Amino acid sequence: xxxxxxxxxxxxxxxxxxxxxxxxxxxxxxxxxxxxxxxxxxxxxxxxxxxxxxxxxxxxxxxxxxxxxxxxxxxxxxxxxxxxxxxxxxxxxxxxxxxxxxxxxxxxxxxxxxxxxxxxxxxxxxxxxxxxxxxxxxxxxxxxxxxxxxxxxxxxxxxxxxxxxxxxxxxxxxxxxxxxxxxxxxxxxxxxxxxxxxxxxxxxxxxxxxxxxxxxxxxxxxxxxxxxxxxxxxxxxxxxxxxxxxxxxxxxxxxxxxxxxxxxxxxxxxxxxxxxxxxxxxxxxxxxxxxxxxxxxxxxxxxxxxxxxxxxxxxxxxxxxxxxxxxxxxxxxxxxxxxxxxxxxxxxxxxxxxxxxxxxxxxxxxxxxxxxxxxxxxxxxxxxxxxxxxxxxxxxxxxxxxxxxxxxxxxxxxxxxxxxxxxxxxxxxxxx
Numbered sequence: 001x002x003x004x005x006x007x008x009x010x011x012x013x014x015x016x017x018x019x020x021x022x023x024x025x026x027x028x029x030x031x032x033x034x035x036x037x038x039x040x041x042x043x044x045x046x047x048x049x050x051x052x053x054x055x056x057x058x059x060x061x062x063x064x065x066x067x068x069x070x071x072x073x074x075x076x077x078x079x080x081x082x083x084x085x086x087x088x089x090x091x092x093x094x095x096x097x098x099x100x101x102x103x104x105x106x107x108x109x110x111x112x113x114x115x116x117x118x119x120x121x122x123x124x125x126x127x128x129x130x131x132x133x134x135x136x137x138x139x140x141x142x143x144x145x146x147x148x149x150x151x152x153x154x155x156x157x158x159x160x161x162x163x164x165x166x167x168x169x170x171x172x173x174x175x176x177x178x179x180x181x182x183x184x185x186x187x188x189x190x191x192x193x194x195x196x197x198x199x200x201x202x203x204x205x206x207x208x209x210x211x212x213x214x215x216x217x218x219x220x221x222x223x224x225x226x227x228x229x230x231x232x233x234x235x236x237x238x239x240x241x242x243x244x245x246x247x248x249x250x251x252x253x254x255x256x257x258x259x260x261x262x263x264x265x266x267x268x269x270x271x272x273x274x275x276x277x278x279x280x281x282x283x284x285x286x287x288x289x290x291x292x293x294x295x296x297x298x299x300x301x302x303x304x305x306x307x308x309x310x311x312x313x314x315x316x317x318x319x320x321x322x323x324x325x326x327x328x329x330x331x332x333x334x335x336x337x338x339x340x341x342x343x344x345x346x347x348x349x350x351x352x353x354x355x356x357x358x359x360x361x362x363x364x365x366x367x368x369x370x371x372x373x374x375x376x377x378x379x380x381x382x383x384x385x386x387x388x389x390x391x392x393x394x395x396x397x398x399x400x401x402x403x404x405x406x407x408x409x410x411x412x413x414x415x416x417x418x419x420x421x422x423x424x425x426x427x428x429x430x431x432x
Contacts, residue, residue: 023236034226042429058151129188132351173389179312181364190402198410201348284327296360310364379422
């Protein structure tokens with residue numbers, strides 16, 4: 001850092017991401033509290049420890065290879081280029097492996113590891129989304145494998161393709177997903193659905209005639225606290241999806257400097273607008289869910305989360321009223337779709353994670369394609385946001401990188417008898 005302005009920019013950015021990591025930790029606290037509140041008392045410790053053990057597992061594997069995947073695969077590979085093994089820019093791939101200099105104490109790059117930590121917290125979130133859907137019946141060892149696959153491989157691959165300024169989906173499809181409707185939520189929701197299809201419902205969830213027995217959350221207060229912690233952490237998540245200060249003028253070829261915050265694609269945005277859109281998304285989702293669920297607390301809070309997730313793809317560009325409407329409409333659809341899939345296919349999603357994250361993420365991507373039709377997907381490429389590209393992107397996220405790997409992983413685990421707890425132990429409770 002050769003002058004005060006450069007030093008201030010770098011140190012501020014470093015501190016900025018450090019703060020977002022601290023805030024995002026609340027998401028995981030919220031998931032732990034929320035899932036325990038949903039589970040029955042005989043399974044509280046198992047539910048808690050399952051969501052706890054993913055922290056070290058995903059952290060270590062994301063350090064060993066997950067971060068490298070993000071920087072290595074923006075081209076597909078083979079669609080817009082080959083596997084990227086060297087990149088002289090930020091996060092250079094030759095140092096994104098554990099033996100690289102930037103993955104240690106490196107004064108030459110003050111930002112790489114704190115940016116790594118922000119992405120790591122996204123990885124925890126991806127694994128926690130799956131965690132909630134499979135409570136009360138999955139083996140801890142099986143979930144450990146599932147957590148590593150979704151947390152350190154498949155969502156990271158999705159991010160490399162569609163959440164990287166040079167990602168092939170951005171260049172070729174006009175894919176735009178500013179706050180991760182698809183690259184985290186649709187992928188994780190699809191992965192969870194793939195696992196659930198193989199895992200099967202909890203004992204007693206469905207009667208022989210196919211009718212559904214409601215297994216209500218056991219502690220509404222814990223659910224409330226957990227989801228409000230997730231809302232608070234989600235604000236940090238939104239901030240972490242931005243670069244706080246970036247020299248747009250120089251980077252875009254101008255002769256003079258012009259500094260601004262940017263989204264993940266390095267396009268100008270403002271924390272002011274993002275904050276307003278976040279609040280309006282939460283409000284729209286909650287209001288619609290309160291009405292459609294007739295005041296059910298669990299679905300009112302879950303609908304708020306679904307609303308944020310659905311609006312997230314375009315919340316860097318939406319007007320606040322657009323965010324409100326997208327969130328409200330999506331929350332209504334998500335609620336109806338969850339119960340239709342439950343009855344029709346006997347899918348036991350204990351916390352509604354497939355709906356709140358997966359369906360909401362898919363809806364958000366598709367709606368973004370229409371609402372922002374013609375806007376640039378990234379300022380670096382001649383690619384416009386469009387409905388067809390976003391629909392295809394939603395299929396890739398939910399289906400190709402989500403459902404299919406989840407289903408295959410669960411099938412392999414089931415083949416070896418490692419997926420599900422025996423029925424007698426499930427009935428007695430997993431804490432015994």
